[in-house]
Amino acid sequence: MAAKASGPIKRTFTPWDDPSAKPFIQFENVTKRFGDFVAVDNLSLDIYEREFFSLLGPSGCGKTTLLRMLAGFEAPSEGRLLLEGQDISGVPPHRRPVNMMFQSYALFPHMSVEGNIAFGLKQDRMPKADIDARVAEMLRLTKLEPFAKRKPHQLSGGQRQRVALARSIAKQPKVLLLDEPLGALDRKLREETQFELMDLQQELGLTFVIVTHDQEEAMTVSDRIAVMDHGKLVQVASPAEIYEFPSSRYVADFIGDVNFMSGKVSAVTDGGVEIRDDTLSCSIAAHLENPGTKVGDDVWLAIRPEKMRISLDEPGDTATNCVSGEVWDIGYLGGVSVYHVKLANGNVVKSTVTNQTRLVERPIGWEDKVWLTWPHDAGVVLTA
Amino acid sequence: MKKGPSLFNVVSVTLGFAFLYLPIILLVIYSFNSGRNVAIWAGWSTKWYVAMVQNQQLLDAAWVTLRVGLLSATVATVLGTMAALTLVRHGRFMGRTLFSGMVYAPLVMPEVITGLSLLLLFVAINFDRGFWTVTIAHITFSLCFVAVVVQSRLVTFDRSMEEAAMDLGCPPFKTFFVITLPIILPAIIAGWMLAFTLSLDDLVIASFTTGPGATTLPMRIYSAVRLGVTPEINAVSTVLIAVVTVGVVAASLITKRQEAERQRAERLAGAAP
Ligand SMILES: Nc1ncnc2c1ncn2[C@@H]1O[C@H](COP(=O)(O)OP(=O)(O)OP(=O)(O)O)[C@@H](O)[C@H]1O
Numbered sequence A: 001m002a003a004k005a006s007g008p009i010k011r012t013f014t015p016w017d018d019p020s021a022k023p024f025i026q027f028e029n030v031t032k033r034f035g036d037f038v039a040v041d042n043l044s045l046d047i048y049e050r051e052f053f054s055l056l057g058p059s060g061c062g063k064t065t066l067l068r069m070l071a072g073f074e075a076p077s078e079g080r081l082l083l084e085g086q087d088i089s090g091v092p093p094h095r096r097p098v099n100m101m102f103q104s105y106a107l108f109p110h111m112s113v114e115g116n117i118a119f120g121l122k123q124d125r126m127p128k129a130d131i132d133a134r135v136a137e138m139l140r141l142t143k144l145e146p147f148a149k150r151k152p153h154q155l156s157g158g159q160r161q162r163v164a165l166a167r168s169i170a171k172q173p174k175v176l177l178l179d180e181p182l183g184a185l186d187r188k189l190r191e192e193t194q195f196e197l198m199d200l201q202q203e204l205g206l207t208f209v210i211v212t213h214d215q216e217e218a219m220t221v222s223d224r225i226a227v228m229d230h231g232k233l234v235q236v237a238s239p240a241e242i243y244e245f246p247s248s249r250y251v252a253d254f255i256g257d258v259n260f261m262s263g264k265v266s267a268v269t270d271g272g273v274e275i276r277d278d279t280l281s282c283s284i285a286a287h288l289e290n291p292g293t294k295v296g297d298d299v300w301l302a303i304r305p306e307k308m309r310i311s312l313d314e315p316g317d318t319a320t321n322c323v324s325g326e327v328w329d330i331g332y333l334g335g336v337s338v339y340h341v342k343l344a345n346g347n348v349v350k351s352t353v354t355n356q357t358r359l360v361e362r363p364i365g366w367e368d369k370v371w372l373t374w375p376h377d378a379g380v381v382l383t384a
Numbered sequence B: 001m002k003k004g005p006s007l008f009n010v011v012s013v014t015l016g017f018a019f020l021y022l023p024i025i026l027l028v029i030y031s032f033n034s035g036r037n038v039a040i041w042a043g044w045s046t047k048w049y050v051a052m053v054q055n056q057q058l059l060d061a062a063w064v065t066l067r068v069g070l071l072s073a074t075v076a077t078v079l080g081t082m083a084a085l086t087l088v089r090h091g092r093f094m095g096r097t098l099f100s101g102m103v104y105a106p107l108v109m110p111e112v113i114t115g116l117s118l119l120l121l122f123v124a125i126n127f128d129r130g131f132w133t134v135t136i137a138h139i140t141f142s143l144c145f146v147a148v149v150v151q152s153r154l155v156t157f158d159r160s161m162e163e164a165a166m167d168l169g170c171p172p173f174k175t176f177f178v179i180t181l182p183i184i185l186p187a188i189i190a191g192w193m194l195a196f197t198l199s200l201d202d203l204v205i206a207s208f209t210t211g212p213g214a215t216t217l218p219m220r221i222y223s224a225v226r227l228g229v230t231p232e233i234n235a236v237s238t239v240l241i242a243v244v245t246v247g248v249v250a251a252s253l254i255t256k257r258q259e260a261e262r263q264r265a266e267r268l269a270g271a272a273p
C-alpha cells in the first residue's frame, strides 16, 4: 500500500522470515475459555522484538483477551505464553515488563493528568526531577500541556484517550500493548499520533502490539497484521501481503474493498488456472498461488476495485477476463470515483478510478454500458 | 397544561409534615421556655441550656455516648468495608449467600431481639457489662449499614483502574490504598456518619447491653422523662437532634454528590467509543 511507503522511516525488517531469529513474545497453543465460551481458540503466534504488530478483527473476536493475557490479567486456560523464551504464567501484572493502554482508558479519577502520567514512574522510584522531565515530555508528545493540572472528568473523550496513551508509554516498557489507542481522535490528530507512535517505537526500540478497528491505521503503522476471527488467527502477514495476497475471502473482505467472482476450475496450466462460471460470458484466467487446486474445485477470484479497468469501448479480446455491464452507481470520494457496475448475471462489480483531472462531468455516466477488464495477475484465486 | 397543587394536595402535605415535625418543633420551642412547667409557655430563655451544661450526670452520659459513637462507628466502618469488599469482589465462594444474609440480617432484625441476644451472649461468656459491651453491640448493628452503603459504591467501581495501576508496577496491596480506597472514600465516610448517628440515638440496644457507669445519653433522657419532663431534657434533645440532623444530611449529601459525579463521569465515558 502507498500508505506504508509514506511512513517516516522505511526499513527492511522481516525477522519472521529469518529462521534463526528468536521470537520475543510467543503464544503456544493458547486457549482462553470464559465458562463454556471459547474467547481464544488454540492460538499460536510469534511476535519479534521491535516489531509493530497489529491485531485486526471484528468486535468480540478476542483481541482484548489476547492483550489481557499478555499483561497478566487473564491466565490462559491452556497453552503457554513466553516472553524472551521465559514462561510468564506465574508473573503477576505488576512485575511484567509490559504496559497496556486500556480500551476504557481506566484513568485514575482522583489524580490530575500529570498525576496519572507520573504514576507508573513513581512506582519505579525514579528521582523526582527525572519524573518531571518525562511527564513534561509525554505532555508535549500528546499535546496535553494545557490540561496538565486537570482531572480526567474535566477532559474531552479524545483528551482522555491521549492521557491514557501518555500514561502507558511514559514507562517505555519493553512491550507496549495498545487497545484501540486512537479511536476517539479526529483524523488529523490520529494521523499525527500514528507517526509519533511509529517514531517513538523506532527511537526506543520497543515492541508494540496494537488493537485497532481501523484497517487503514493498521496498514500505516504495522510491520505485520494479524486478522482474527472467533478467537483464531486467520492470517498473519505484512500489510502489503495481507492486501495483495489474502489467504481467504474473509481476510480479503475484511481488509479493504474487494470483488469476488465465483466459478469452477476448468483447467490447470503451468502456474495458472482457468475458471468458468455459467453465468459469466467470459472465462477467467488467473495466476495460481495455491498449488493444491484441481480441475472441478469451487474457487473465488478476488480482485481489488483499483485493479479493474473500466472502459466505454469494447476491448479486442472479450473471451477472457472481460465482463460487461451497466453503471449502476457512482461514488465520488474526492481522490477517486467508485463505479458500481451491474453485470448481466445480477452481480455488482466495483471499479475505482483515480480522478486525475478536475472533471466536473465524468466521461462515464449512469446507465452507460461499460467493459471491465483485468490482467491475469490482478486477482487472487481463493479456495476458502 | 400545568396545574398548581390542588387543595387536597396542600392539605395532605401539610398534615403529613405537621404529623412528622410538629412534636419536634414543639420540643425545640419549649427548650427555650423560661418556666419550669413544660406545658405552659412563660417567655424566652436559654437558662435550660445553662442548666444542661451544669448537669454533671447529663454531661457524663453525653461523654459516654460520644466515645461509644466514635469508636463503634470507626470499627464498624472498617469491618463493614471489608465485608462489602468480600461480597462484591470475591464472586462466588462457598457460603456467599449465607454470608450476605448474615451481614444484612441486623438491618431487619427487631432491635429488641438484637439487644436481647447480645445481652444473653455477654452473660453467657461472663463479660462485664459496661462501656465495651455497648460499643460491641453498636458495632454489630451498624456494621451492616456501612456494608450496604459501601457495597452500592463498589458494584459500580471500574476494576480496570486497579488493573491499570498494577500494570504500571503497583503491587496489589498498595493499589488498594492508592487507587481503590481514595475512590470509594466518600462512600466510606457516608457509612461512618450513618454508623455514628445510629449509635448516637440508640436506646433499645444500649439499654440491654449496658452496665454500671456506662449510661448513654438517650438512656439518661429516657429515665429522666419517666420522672417528669423538664425543659432541661428538651434542651438536651434539641442539641441531639441538631447533631443527628447534621450527620444524616452530610451523609446523604456526600452520597448524592458522589452519585452525580459518577453519572457525569459515565456520561463522558459513554461519549467516547
Ligand atoms: N470476563 C469475561 N467473561 C466472559 N466472557 C468474556 C469475558 N471477557 C471477554 N469475554 C468474551 O470474550 C469474547 C472476546 O472478548 P474481547 O474483549 O477479547 O473482544 P475484542 O476482540 O476486544 O472486541 P472489541 O473489538 O469489541 O473490543 C467476547 O465475546 C466477550 O464477550
Ligand SMILES: [Mg+2]
Residues within 6 Å of the ligand: A063, A064, A065, A103, A179
Ligand atoms: Mg476489545
